[in-house]
Amino acid sequence: MVRGLVVAATLLLATMGGSVRAEPDVPALLLAAAEGGARTEPDLGNWRVDTGSDAQITASLHAINKLITGGGALGYSPVLTLACRRDGEPRWSEWLQLKDPVSASRKITISVIVDGGKTDESWSVGPRGRTLVRDGDDGIKRLVSASRLTLSWRFGLLSGRGEADFELAGLSKAIGQIAASCKTDPP
Structure with missing residues (x-):
């Protein structure tokens, strides 16, 4: 690893000094040298895999769109x-x-669109109404081969709808990693 960093630093200095002409492959070479030449982690896209304090293995992904908060000043991406x-x-x-x-206090209907196919599902409402939950492996099964997921729900009777769009690149590898850590088969 140290040798790769020295090579990368030397190439960078030579390129910046003007004594070596930078070819299009130089950035890739610098990156490969800095990483040691090989990746050991699977490509999970934008998924973040973690182990929670309650020993749950999780994979999280931010929506590609933003929702505006109730005050209207800030936007955020649902997770x-x-x-x-x-x-x-x-x-x-x-x-x-x-x-x-x-x-909603206990259950909420969510429109689920997986690669263009739409269905309505009943999800549980978590603490303080900020978490919408669906238990069971069938929900995850439907996503394994999908590339896009859109979830849509009503915030309240007069509050309008919320919608979260997700690009699912890397999902099958993330689920595989979760299942292996959980010592079970993927759904």
């Missing part, structure tokens, strides 16, 4: 999280994290 519990039921679950609460 989709897929999770596996090592012990306990339900083993698999998914949830959508919001900054603005929904007015």
Whole structure:
């Protein structure tokens, strides 16, 4: 690794000094030298895999769109999280994290569009109305081969709708990594 960094630094200095003509492949060479030439992690796209304090293995992804907060001043991207519990039921679950609460108290209907196919599902409303939860592996199964997911819901009777769009690149590898850490088969 240190040798790769020395090579990268030398190439960078030579390129900046004007004594070596920079070819289009120089940035790729610098990156490869800095990384040691090989990647050991699978390409998870924008998914972030983590182990929670409750021993759940999770993969999270920010929506590609922004929602405007209730005050109208700030925008944020909702976060989709897929999770596996090592012990306990339900083993698999998914949830959508919001900054603005929904007015529903127990259940909410969410329109789910997976690669253009639409269905309505009933999700549970979590603490303070800011988390929408769906338990079971069937929800995750529907996403494994998908490339795009759109979730749409009503914030309240007079509040309008919210919508979150997700590009799912890297999802199958993220689910594989979660399942391996959870010591179970992928859905």
